[in-house]
Amino acid sequence: MALYARVSTRDKDQNPETQLLRLRDFVAAHPDWHITREYVDTASANDLGHRTAWKALNDDALRHRFDAVLVFKLDRAFRSVKHMHDTLAVWDPLHVGFLSAQEGFDTTTALGRLLLNLLASLAEFELEMIRERVIAGMERARKEGKAIGRPKGIDPQKQARMARVLPLLQSGSVSWRQAAAQAGVALSTLQRFVKTTTPTG
Numbered sequence: 001m002a003l004y005a006r007v008s009t010r011d012k013d014q015n016p017e018t019q020l021l022r023l024r025d026f027v028a029a030h031p032d033w034h035i036t037r038e039y040v041d042t043a044s045a046n047d048l049g050h051r052t053a054w055k056a057l058n059d060d061a062l063r064h065r066f067d068a069v070l071v072f073k074l075d076r077a078f079r080s081v082k083h084m085h086d087t088l089a090v091w092d093p094l095h096v097g098f099l100s101a102q103e104g105f106d107t108t109t110a111l112g113r114l115l116l117n118l119l120a121s122l123a124e125f126e127l128e129m130i131r132e133r134v135i136a137g138m139e140r141a142r143k144e145g146k147a148i149g150r151p152k153g154i155d156p157q158k159q160a161r162m163a164r165v166l167p168l169l170q171s172g173s174v175s176w177r178q179a180a181a182q183a184g185v186a187l188s189t190l191q192r193f194v195k196t197t198t199p200t201g
Contacts, residue, residue: 001033002066004057006041006076016040019072026070026101036066045079048175058087061096068097068108082168158185162193169194 005019020038027033037060039053048054054077060066069091071077077098078084088098088107097108106112161183169179180190 001027002036002057002060002069003027003038004040004054004069004071004077005038006043006045006051006054008044009042010044016042019076022072023070023101045075046175049177058090061091061094064094064096067095068099070099070101072100073102074100074105158183158189159193161185162190165190166194 003020003023005016005023007014007016007019020040024035027035039057041051041053043050057069061069069077074084078087091098092107097106097112099106099108105115107115162179162185165174165179165183168174168182169176174182176190177187180187183190185193
């Protein structure tokens, strides 16, 4: 059993040990469980670049170094429904379960596996809602006379790829660097594209 705890850099009064104490007690209540390793991050949920313990945990999951991950609350691990679904979709074939002490989420049970399937639908719904908000925002901006257009000097194919990763970026499923890599463009190019195509205000 791997334990994962995270506090945000803005949570000045929080200590990850508070989460870990509860997780250790949770494990102690199950005699056949044992803790393999504890992973701790001090970073925002969206800041995957600085969540080095989270990266190490995922690397160890691929190496089959534990058979389940336990967190205190879902939001300690995931930044969106899609992020949760995509992560668990990788762990499931590896037979790595996921448990949340606070919400009682447990993918090692039949009910947990059912909820995992529902996550796929929720993740798609979340992305569709983001797409609709982006389109509605651009339409509102046009009606208000704001300039909404494609940045000059960017290949149309690159623009199409960046448009496809925009919902993932908006949902927090990928970081800026990950989105740029998926679109095959420089980070600065993606940032310029988002700035010139997404309405503000």
